[in-house]
Amino acid sequence: MSPASPLAPGVVAAITAAVERIIPSDDGLPGAREAGTINFVLGELGDAPPRVASIIQLALTLDAAAVTADPLRPGCSFAALSGEQQDTILLTLETEGSPELSWLVETTMEGFYGDPRHGGNANGVGWEAIGFPGPTGGSGYEPPFGWYDANEPNLPGLGPDGTTDPTR
Amino acid sequence: MPAAVRLAEKGFRVVVLERGPWMSRRDFIEDEILARRGLLWPTVEEEPRTWRPTDAVPAVRLATSVQLFSNAMVVGGSTVHYSALAWRFRESDFRVLSEEGAVAGASLADWPIDYTEMEPYYDQAERLIGVSGSAALSPFEPPRQHEYPLPPVPRNSAGAILERGARALGLHPQPVPLGILSRDYDGRSRCMAKGFCSSYGCPNGARASTTETFLPKGLATGRLEVRANSFVTRVVQDPATGRARGVEYLDDSGALHLQEGDIVILAAGGVETPRLLLNSASAAAPDGLANSSGLVGRNFMLHSPGATVYAVFPEAVDGHKGTEATRTEMDDYATDTSRGFIRGGFIHPRAHGGEPVELAGRPMHPAKWGLAHKRSMRETWRHYLFSHVTGESLPVEANGVDLDPQVKDRFGLPVARITYTAHDNDVRLATWFAGRAVEILEAAGASRVVNNGPVIRKLHNHQMGATRMGNDASRSVVDRWCRAHDVPNLYVTDSSVFVTSAGLNPSLTIQANALRVADRIAATRGDPAS
Structure with a gap:
């Protein structure tokens, strides 16, 4: 035991x-x-x-x-x-x-x-x-991460990947 | 580290003494148990500290739960594990006494420098470490000559929830400026959003640890040497000249060395810097080095005793992915006396980063163990977040760091004794902001919100003020260039020099100020007469 x-x-x-x-x-x-x-x-x-x-x-x-x-x-x-x-x-x-x-x-x-x-x-x-898959061991994640970031409108100019900013 | 590297780049030969080990990316394992056992921190047995609320009562040893996470002792210090919020302090943060007037029980003062003097150095620091943010999307930003070098990191669900709640209340959600790379930058890879972020070292170097940002540039000069596992025990003052000769340190075999230098810069953190000065007492400086004002260790600040607010949402938040805080609101930062306190802060809901043991101990379950706890773990893991509230704490002269008369560290040196009771204003601020966080999270549709209320702060990872900067040598420890009033070649470049705390994370201000000081040292070659 x-x-x-x-x-x-x-x-x-x-x-x-x-x-x-x-x-x-x-x-x-x-x-x-x-x-x-x-x-x-x-x-x-x-x-x-x-x-x-x-x-x-x-x-x-x-x-x-x-x-x-x-x-x-x-x-x-x-x-x-x-x-x-x-x-x-x-x-x-x-x-x-x-x-x-x-x-x-x-x-x-x-x-x-x-x-x-x-x-x-x-x-x-x-x-x-x-429901935790454990550490990714180096592979990480891509957005969307959860339901809210997938569905809540983002700040102006920011796309679904979060960083899309056409002004740059 | 920023000052050391800047000086090496300007031609100085620099030795950096770090008490902890020099860890590398491959040492940074995503393992909650290791983090809880102090992978980056000495244990309370090795490095005890004590605390008392006032000098009227005896001090007690700090528990592991308080002391752990209160600044790593490794090469890179807290930047190795910080959540990397990279704020510029606001213009008003440098002139709190002028803005607010005197406040009973608080030792408010203006900084001897202002935002305009700091701005170019904030700009440099943001570029050197790679800050992701958006001034265009931040309506309360202070004046700045350039946009952030990188766009914001991808928003997580905690950030989307902040946006949703803030918008519903008519507030202005904005990205949190982060020292975490949203894109590849300066030879470093972008964040892979793997979780295990704050409190963990970053295995791909996307977080702005000084070991990833400043240090490689310093080493490339060939003039910077880092000696890890080297614990500085005292600064040695030449009694004839009053100048610092150098420092004594113990290597990992316990052997004592003297490292001489033309200039000595202390950046040991808000607790250890004042402790080191006090442990450097000599016949010439019986009350501690650089302490003719009696203020070494006084005016210590830990940020407001912020509540943590927990919330559960009907849809998946999946906080084990992404970086921690991605959105905030700054609408409540400025003083509004109708709230019953001065100054302000901000609310930053966070992804939990993938720490189920931490969740198990959080105050959101109907029981601490048993079937009900097990069920609650299953129901909350993918659905919860927590929100920190960071707010300004007012300096109080009686709050401080001195030497514990009884407790010694593993080397036999007196440890830091912290005397700390938050000013009433801090508690009112923390209470109000917790209520604001509840309001935002409820407006965003939380099914359950738990507010744990203000806490009794004994120690915190934001440690500021204990070697205050000022023009008056009788009311401060270092001058506007962060040079000790009493010792012409001794400088302090950590948050100990802060005059007030602002309601914002201190790291970027520490780094920007260190660059400012290093430029001054280089310009004058450390000659106090110039």
């Missing part, structure tokens, strides 16, 4: 579950799971010891909340909860202003919408999800 990580499997499981709620796949479209976002997140922890400590703390907090959330299942972990239960716990943490969660949300976005060369956004599924 993940690259070599200094984290205990239970910690990785809790963080993975959280990442997969931050960008879920319940709508049938690829989410963090399909994008391998957890690989990016764990990679970002790599050489930053304070970050590792705070992510372990976050996992412990999530698991502790899971025990409270499902008292009928003693020892239940965050990863074993339903998506709805997980969301409730994450929302509570967000309301409390958890900096660890805030970091995880930002890093998850990077690992879903950022360049695949860093280990997340596998096969560009994050870009495909929003």
